[in-house]
Each structure stands twice: as C-alpha cells, then as structure tokens.
Amino acid sequence: MRDTFQRIEERSFYALVVFGLLLVMVGLGAVYYMEEHGHAVTGMNNQVVWGMPHVFAIFLITAASGVLNVASIGSVFGKPVYKARAPLSGLLSLTMLAGGLMVLMLDLGRPDRVIIAATHYNLTSVFAWNAILYPGLFGIVGVYIWTMMDHSMKAYSKIAGFSAFIWRFILTTGTGSIFGFLVARQAYQSAVLAPMFIVMSFAWGLAVFLLVQSSMYLWNGVALPPPIQRRMTRLLGIFIAGALYFVLVYHMTNLYFSRQEAFEHFILLDGGIFPILFWGGFVLLGSILPLALLLHPELGGRRATILASLLVIFGALCHLYVFIIGGEVYPLDIFPGFSAASTFGDGVVGQYAPSLPEFLLGIGGLALAFVATVIGVRILRFMPQDDFTILTGGKNVH
16 A cells, blocks of 8 residues: 555656656757847846745745754654654755745856855855855755665654754744845834744645645555544644734734834735735735635635645745845835935835746746656655555455
8 A cells, every 4th residue: 555655657667757857958948049039038136136046946945944843842852643754845845945945046146256255255244154054954854865765863853853843943934034134125124024934835835745745645645534634624724813913913013113114005005906915815825715615614625725725825926026126116215314315226116027937937846846746755764654544446455
C-alpha cells in the first residue's frame, strides 16, 4: 500500500516534469529578454524598483519558512500526525526557497554580482543577513531531512528539528525586517512587520502544504482520514485569522501616526487598484471566504480544503502586491507639513504596470519549485505514511 502511494504513474510523471520544465524555460527566456533590452521593457522605474517578480519571490521565501511549521509541530512538539508529514514539509521548504531565490537573483539586473554579496558581508545591512540566512536554511533543512530519512541518523532528528524551528523564525524575521528597516518608503519602517511576516508565513506555508498533500492524495486515489483532515484545516483557519489580525494591527498602527494617515487613505480607499486588491483580494477572497470554507461544519472536506488553500495563496499574492508595490508608488513625505516637488517626481504618486516578462519570471520560480517537488516525491519516500483510506471502485478500503 505504502509503495503504491509513493509512486506517480510513469507517463504522467514525465508529462508533469516536462510541463514544469517548459515553464522554467519560459521564465529563463523572460530573464534573457529583460537582460538584453534592460528594465525599460518592464513596468519598473526609478521609483518602483521591486516589481511583480519580487511579489512571487517574497511569497515563495515566506511560504518556504512557514511550511516548515508542519515539521516543527511533529518534531519539536511531538505530534505524531504532523511528524508523519515532516519529510514532505522539509522538501517543500527547500523547493520553494529555491524557486523564490531563482526569481530574486534573476531580477537583480546583474545576477552575476551575487558572488560579491556571497563573499563580502556588510553586517550592518539586513540584506547581508539574508545572504547568510538563506543558505543556512538549505543546509539545516537538508540535514533535518537526512535525519528523518536515514534510520542511522534518527538520534539527531530532534536536534535538527529544533535547529530548523529556530532558524526559520530568524529567517522570516529577516524577511520582514528588510521592509521594517527601510526609511525611504512611507509604508514600511515598522517593528510590526517582523511578527506579521512570521504569522503570515504560517498561513501561506500550511496552505501550500495542504494543496500539495491533497493533490498527491487525489492523484493516488487516497483519502486523508477525516480526523487528520479536520485538525489540519482548523489549524489553517487559526493561522488565517492570525495573519488577518496582524495585518489589521499593522494598518491600525499606521493610522495612529498622523504622518501615515494620507498613505493609509491611499492604500485602503482611493489608491485605485490597491484598495481593490486589499479588500477584495486579501480580506474577502484570501481570508474571510477561506475561513468560512474551513470552519463551517457543512462545508468542510477535501474540495473545500483545496479551494481554501488556493484562495489563501491568491490572497497572499494580492497582499504582497499592495504591500510592496503600493509602498513604493506612494511618495515619501520628506518634509512633514510641507509639499516637495521636482522634475524627478518628488511628491507624485508613481506609476507601475507589471509587464508580461515579469509575470513569466515569477511563474518560472513557481515552476522550479513544482518540478523539484514532483521529482523528489517520485524518487524518495516524502509522502506521509498513515493508515490511509484508499478509494477503490467507489468503496473505502481501510
């Protein structure tokens, strides 16, 4: 039973890999096009230097940290249901981090200069911290997976689990601090951002995990036992509510300061696409509707879990677009109480429209994570090993 559950039918496996690799190649082609023609072919400009690729990259990196929460609950807190899912959790963390860093590095304009960032550290810069944190997560999670997959290393699994648990908190704190330490953007520079990113990573990572797990179970004709299904969907609901709460705290904190009122009015009410994406994309479709699907006693189940997970991911991308792009287009209030204007565009709301190559680069990062996950699940025993309910001929065989 367990060997059958691990396998993806050979023809379908190669079809999935080829499809994913084609998307990766499309993303790399978009990179080549942008490198050859410059950023003039993108929607980015002197004011908006982090565009749509960064929305995908930050989502993948944040979710890569959050998906490890499944492994942490199993290894650190000793929950058997989650411990059975720890290997898949670790695999998804590595693949999503790889996809996010692919997008991040190839969006720099000079990706070859990443060698300088990797060999020369300015420890007063939060960017230099992340140059240490990202490779560190690869190494620690890699060792963690090794201790779970190799019986001779089982004795070190607890230590590796604790190390991954602590490291991912530090990494997500660093991701939030990238924005929290920026003084050149009106939207950022807030101590709330670090814990907000940590809580959001829980929701986004678990949504990705449940989506992948449900897809693999469905692929193999296997149903997740209802008690485990309810436990994990309720946990996702708690994380969604927590993320929504911290976003509310972030905006309430901004509204408390007079200098931030104009920015909050722009983001929440009259900023064009940004209020639509925030209220419609993140709050309604990405938070409230998934909560209703997951917590309503008559709407639960596998289909509701898949739909809710997709909505959470969509809401995450909407929120990051509002947060990153909206924070850049709004002009910095350099002299509070005075208006500043120049030929450079000071005091003017910037313009940004993402181009097709930017989208394709982001899709390429998602595709890299997809291909690596499919290959990993095919080759090694990464899928959970429970007492499954196998669906055969419409009947449940336990």
